[in-house]
Amino acid sequence: MPHAVTHVLIVVVLLELFRHYIIKKKETFPLHYIIIGGIAGLIPDFDVLVYYASNLPLNEVHRTFSHTLFFPVLFVILGFASYGLKNKKLGNKHLKIRNIFFVIAFGIFMHLVLDMLLAGSIMPVYPVLDYNFGLNLIGLFPLNWQASIMPSLDALLLIVWMISLELRHKMSKYI
Helix, strand or coil, X not given: CCCHHHHHXXXXXXXXXXXXXXXXXXXXXXXXXXXXXXXXXXXXXXXXXXXXXXXXXXXXXXXXXXXXXXXXXXXXXXXXXHHHHCCCEECCCCXXXXXXXXXXXXXXXXXXXXXXXXXXXXXXXXXXXXCCECCCHHHHCCHHHHHHHHHXXXXXXXXXXXXXXXXXXXXXXXX
């Protein structure tokens, strides 16, 4: 399964690309949305807390309810439902509630995509159907490489992201 860094950074990078190339007006999509989206990329794995708090086996808890398409769809519905709040904003950063719901939905959805693509499978409509779907691309590599692929991907993503921050924002000026 992808590690936490991968789940966070993929969402952060994709939201940053969206902000930079699609939105273009940075003030309409503050960096706080990117942070919220990145954290939301971890939400489906909170089901492991149920495992720790119960006597259930991990395979009966993990990648069940929280790893379904119903979960991100719920936040999309909440986002659309919050349009009636007349652009209600939170705090002094002027974050719109509907946008928060949408970036949470995106973070959760990307978590599902990464789990499905890289390691194992998900049950997209559990408990309606116990249908598993996944490409398990890590499984295509030689067995002796498989354990090191996810930590290597985490390290590579972190390094590339830090270099991109330096190139775009000149982070060394703040050190």
